Amino acid sequence: MSDDLGQGWQRPDPRMLLVYPVKELGRFLPVVIGVLVAGTASGGPGTWLQLLGIGVPIALGVLRYLTTSYRIAQGRVELRRGLLNRHVLSTPLDRVRTVDVTAPPVHRLLGLTSVRIGTGTASSDEDDHLDLDGLPAERARRLRADLLTAGTDSEEQAATAVLDLDPAWVRYAPLTSSGLVLAAGVLGLTSQVVDSLGGLRVDARNLHDGAGAWSLWVAVPLGLLGLVVMVALLSIGGYVVTNWGFRLTHTGPGRGGAWQLRRGLLTTRETTIDDERLRGVVVGEPIGLRLAGAARASAIVTGLDRRESGSAVLVPPAPRAVVERVAGEVLRTAAPLTAPLTRHGPRARNRRFTRALGPALLIATAALVLTALADLPLWVPVLAAVGLPVAVLLAVDRAAALGHALVEDHFVVRSGSLVRRREALEVDAVIGWNLRATWFQRRADLTSLVATTAGGRQAVSALDVPEDAAVAVALAATPDLLAPFLAGPPD
Amino acid sequence: MTEQIQPRLREPSQRVSPRARLMWGLGAALEAGALLVVLVVVGPAGGWLPLPWWALVPVALGAVAYAVVVPQWRYRVHRWEVTGTAVYIQTGWWARERRIAPMSRIQTVEHAEGAIARLFGLATVTVTTASAAGALEIDGLERDRALALVDELTLMADSVPGDAT
Structure with missing residues (x-):
């Protein structure tokens, strides 16, 4: 497959000549503005400065285009970039775990995309990521198909749609806490901007008089109502921007295929997750969603960069029945999500x-x-x-909420009230067990049973399991692992 | 489940070095001492401590108990065991934690000697897996034993194929 892409190095698409300089201008924006202002103020030699201020970033952008190249050859993906500091990134094809295709607004206008090749690196350094920026959308799709089927012979396969976003689900957006987070962010930013602009001078006496005319009993509920409306609007906006066009599809055979996830209003984001990397599902029910009969779901994926755990969303806030159907299809069995649990x-x-x-x-x-x-x-x-x-x-x-079970080779756990979660993790993905008990827990013969794993939140924990039941379920899940450490029957 | 007797986990077989008690004791004594110095010397001198003198008595008693009792307690809890297929450890004092990881999922084996540990010729062996929640740490091993254990674990982990995720 990699042979028909050729041995040689390739540049990004020429259309990136439009993107890079704009990016560089953005990065140098403070300097550019400073130079422009200084130039206009002084006149004379300032014009040269102005030209320099705009010309240097544009030249840098063009240089970036000229110095960036990539190739896929001899079983490796290689990326070269940098003018003064040459930087070559290279990874074997069989280490490729995820391929994310994103298209920020400018890219979208030009029909381009940016491809991030994920190898599950723990590095948070932006320079250590294999980003092929500036591929035409069509080529990016082909590249993704090539990379993810490396080693197998599967041809183009029809994708089966598992979930398409229903715009009516926007009604669940205000019931999550994301609106609060957004509102806090907006308030924080506003106060900073206001502060840096010299601060808003509020005349306390004036305010007091104004409020006095209204009376506290009107002003406080009105203020609260305004806040609630603002938070609701923000969360709806957030929901639409991230989840617009949400579509979950599956390609390839039952197992050994891949899940594809596409979403985003302005920046579209396409994530692909190999079947074999998808090891479990978390159905989350924050209290607001739970009361409205809704839920959301995310996947436990091994090999996703930890920073990108957000891209493993499977179902945005949606009716519970939809979430259960999709999660069941992803797990290939609905039992872990519906089976009764052993109570604690x-x-x-x-x-x-x-x-x-x-x-x-x-x-x-x-x-x-x-x-x-x-x-x-x-x-x-x-x-x-x-x-x-x-x-x-x-x-x-x-x-x-408390409960756990072992259903069809999945370790299932439920807990929580404000944020209730039901987690189902494939037994094969359990790396080890932690049993933690404080002195109080030991007195009550309880223990917290934690199955550690390489994906998602790194662990699936069952709270306050009776000691006997905890050992029994861990033993049933991984008999070979626990058997040597069992005590003989008590005398 | 039926009415039969449920299996239980036993404790790991190996204890850590008895000198670990002294090491933990010294560490705890240094912490407690620092707290007392702050309360007795720096506080009154700076004049910001509103505590009456008698309130220091229970604090001092608590600090002494922390430095004397907790290391003993810890020593009774800390245990470890390595078999051909798995590593099993037990740590903690108030909260007891047991961790089991299969040999096939071990990613790195680390040997460390802290400043206090070196005074007592002790070392720590840490075994990590692909899960951030699953590191196994054996504190207070004799240095030679720790080095031998690291070699043994590295060999055994290497002989198992797979990428440990």
Whole structure:
């Protein structure tokens, strides 16, 4: 396959001559603006400076184009770049684990893409990534197909669509916490910009008078409502920008094929995950989604760069039935996601209650004592007391979530309340077991059972499993591993 | 599950060096000592410590207990075992952690000697797997034994094919 791409080195597409200089101009933007301003102010020799200020970045961009080349030959992908510091990256084809095709807006206008060849490197240095920037979209697709089928003879195969985004699912966006994160980001940025522009001078007395005319009872709910609307709009915007055109397809035979994932409104992103690298599924139900009967799912993929774990999303927030169908198809069996779980019993339940109620009680007591001693306003202990029923609800819900099972060669675990998760990990992908028990847990004969793995969050943990059950499930999953370390029957 | 007796994990067979108690004790004593120095000397001198003098007594008692009791406790818990197919360790004191990793999934074997450990001729052997959550660390081994263990583990891990993910 690699032979028909030729032995020689290839340049990126000539259209990149338009992209590189723009990029360089962007990188030098502060300098360019400075030079332009200085030039206009001084006049005379400034014109030369101005020309230099624009010419140097453009020249650098052209040089970048001329010094970048790649080739696929003799079973390796090689990338050369750099003018002064020559940089050659090279990787064997059979080490290629993922091929991501992204197209930022400028690339898209020109019909170009950027191909990142992932080898599961732990390096976070941007220079150590094999990025083939500036391939025409068609060639990028062909290259991806070539790279990922290296070693096998599979021809062009029809892709079967597993999931297409339904725009109506946008309604679930405000129920996740992503809107809050975005809002915090926007607020932070705004305050920084305002600060750097000399700060917003708010006349406190003025504000107070204004609020006084409105009365606190109107102003506070109105402010909260505004905040809620803003967060909802932001999360909807975020959902649309990242997930627009979301499409999950599978190519190739049942096993040994690959999953392809495409999404993005402005920057389109296409990720490909080999079947053999996809080792499990996580179905997440943040409380908002759970109450609305929705969920989302992501894949546990080994060999994905840790920084890119976000690209393993399988289903954006969507109705639960859809999530279960897709996750079931990805796992090739729906059983791990629907089968009943082994519950962790009353002792685990008690621990959830002590863990939730303990801090709440402590805070309530402290608030009471402090109010009596230091006469705090009365709403402090009232607010602290509200924490108690909330803690009870949380404990009930958390206890109800706990469960684990071994279903069709998958280690399945469920836990959490505010962010409930059901994780299903292939037994073959379990690297080792950690059993952790604090003194309190040992007294209750409980332990936390953690299956470590090379993908996703690196571990799948079952909280507060009765010791017997923990050993039993680990033994059933990996009998050869645990058998030598079992104690004889107690006398 | 039926009513039969469930199997349980036993402890790993090997203990760490008895000198590890002294090493952990010295480390804990240095930590506790630093805390006490801050509380007794620097605090009053700087004038920012609002504690009455008698509040220092339980703090000092706690620090001494930490330096004396915890290393003993740790020594009772810390154990390890290497078989032809797996590495099994037990660490911790308040929270006890048991970790099992198969030989076929070992990626690196590391030998380290901290400053305090060198005083006692001890070393730490760390075994990592492809999972960030799965490193196995054996603290407080005699240096010679640690070096032999590293050689043994490296040989055994090398003889198993696969990329350990």
